Amino acid sequence: MSNSLKQAYDLTFDCVQCGYCLPACPTYETMESETHSPRGRINLVKMVAEGKAAVQDLEEPMEKCLGCMACTSVCPTNVQYGEILENAKEVLDESKPSGRLESFLFEDFFPSKTWMNRLGDATWLFQQTGADRITNRLPWNLPLHLEAFADIMPSMPSPVKRKRRAERYIRRRPAVKKVGFFTGCIMDSVFFESNESTIELLLRSGAEVVLPKSQTCCGALHAHSGKKNKAIELAKENIAAFEEEAFDYIVENAGGCGAQMIEYPSLFEKGSRWHARAVEFSNRVKDISEVLVEIDGLVFSKPIEQTITYQPSCHMTYVQKVVEPPLALLEKVPGIRLQELERPGFCCGSAGVYNLVQHEDSMDILDVKMQDVCQTGADQVVTSNPGCLLQMKLGIKREGMDSEAVHLVDLLMQADPAPRSLR
């Protein structure tokens, strides 16, 4: 038995197969079978480890798992489903040679600043030339259903503007807090403006904001695809990058990245030097909403007379366990009518690259989510993770709704935040 299979197998014994996870699991709801439930998946891992089922039997159920972790919040015996899932993904990864597109994506594309800049540039060029408007009329389909996303991409700032960004910002001296900003890959290319808003909100709150140059991809996509070694490598780079200065907080604005970085210690052996460094690092990782609430340095003066709903990132809810701060910030904005979703904890189906690689299943889940969103009659749907943001934009387009999806930080910027006056 491989090491990863052994690790997963041992954890399956915590599952008493009570089935309490079934009502929480989005794929159990949309795919309507026990095979696509947490309990079913855990049992399959056990069966494979005991040699009763084959590794291939595990493939589809595991790849169709969103990894949203909703099941972990209702599990009465606290099964470490995340670890079982990641180990199972490793087993699958070991059992088949990875294709060229896959190794390019994970080895070169995601960790690379150059590629992320190219993605940003390409999107800008695409939009400037109007190519985004004609993809829908192309006689062929783009790979990975990219055509579905073409016209929901946010407007990109020009490459020149993106290059002009500094590495250090300070407005109030002395600053109230020193923040290391984790920019993320997708956030910093596709959602560059949201990163700008994040920096601006921190500055207006009185913080000093530093963007360490040697930071890299958080490694979430790698860890969730069974590429643990690459995930460890990236974690080490980030830990080192944020050790260069004494930061009060390491701030991110992507629930998926935050969840991964909070779990860095689990990548290293307990008692090792790297484990201790990872603990130091993860203790300071905070979502932007938590930090804005903690510093409490903003007043919002411009009312937003709209109905707003909030679609939380699953990883922020179930892994980082950050639930209240985004709502607390929304409540501070005058005029907002906050209409909560009936099932905010139900995944939107974005789930990393799930909406690309399992497009149809992702759309089934999105349809369930959008029913809930439509009920709220929201003018703006607020999210806290780039994947969820794109997915919500796609959902709004599919439903033909007259609403917008925005990142929380961009919504806060609409309300004209000003530094709270020092008395």
Added chain:
Amino acid sequence: MNDWLKPLQDGLIEGRVLTKNADLYSYSFDASFGEYLPEAVVQVKNKQEVVHVIRLANQYKVPVYPRGAGTCLSGGPLPVHGGIVLDLSKLPAKIDVSPGDLTVTVSPSVRTQDINIEAEKRGLMYAPDPSSAHVATIGGNLAENSGGPRGLKYGVTKDHVLGLEIVTPEGELIRTGGQTIKNVTGYDLTKLIVGSEGTLAVIVEATLKLMPKPPAVKTMMVSFHKVRTAGEAISRTLTSGVLPSKMEFMDQACVRAVEQFQPIGLPVDAAAIILIELDGPEEALRIEQEKVEAIMEEMGAKEVIIPESDEEAAKLWHARKQVSPAIAKIKPTKVSEDATVPRSKIPDFMDRLQTIKEKYDLEVVAFGHAGDGNLHPNILCDQRDPEEMKRAEKAVEEMFEAAIELGGTLSGEHGIGTMKAPFMEMELGDAGVDMMRRIKRAWDPHNILNPGKIFAEKGQKLVLRNE
């Protein structure tokens, strides 16, 4: 390929047949022990498809195992002889409340808790409240005759069923009972089917009884120096003219496990605690609460705690819910029994459990619905230790013997299934079991419906080990 597979497939329009390995393994288990591979899983979407599957199975003599959400603790849906797992949980959800009649008509696929939620919208309630009500389907509850804490005051599932629509093993769609409280027309087939564990018919619709929702509830927690005093206090309360809606018992091991798992300030030095819930009009509750308090004081209870707010009360009930996960931390494998004794015998049963625990050197804890004698002794062990599991098997057998000797029964609410089948004769005697077998033969001449349950096969023994 099985010769029945093609005609099976052909008769389904909306439903589907699953035969991939991953699917078969995913329907090979429930929340009890053992795993058995079916040859196919059929997910039906309407009653006619159920009729089709059963007729075909009867023709080809293929076993069929009805299944809801698979939360069964006694092996009800396990496909022990291969054949077809009939997944009824994907039937369209139907919850039709008739407030004027105080009834609700439901499809078997709905979750029990959802029935109660719909009833409450009209000031009514569906009383049975098994702790898995938010996951389990009503179909499964009906088949197993599930109970729950409120069983003390309101009875169990069978006490709330007025009528059923069923598919017989020969594929006939018939109705039993009706819509009325009073109904003495012929044999009471409704009560026969409820609790028959899917061996006599497939339930495709049920009409259930609703009751007015009590306007208020009141929680009390009482701790005791001695388990025996706790048992006596329960009897005394129940003969005082007060009928609480719940009386839940936790022994010291459970209390300590919960406090280690999620401390909420339960008295870890008490030998036992009882959580009591009274329900009714606010004014009546005040009087009843005083009465219970006086009884507890008179009995020499260690302490009576009355939570000051609903949140405080909810915390105590949350602690009760935490027993299951908390004791799982002692050891990972939980053998959960539900042997039930006359309520006055609870202290004797507790003594017997202690003896069994020492004799087999096992971790045994007890909690449960003490008000109705339905304790849940749990053995905590490790499935990976075959020697320990063997001792657990013997301990379970002795628990059953103890319960029966004290005038009790093998199962209060989980059902017989595979696990308790070997002990049926111990409780019912040869002639008693034979009468049941005759009923089974009359209904299901080809033995296609859920074979291997309730009735032990020759030489069948309780096995908790993975072989």
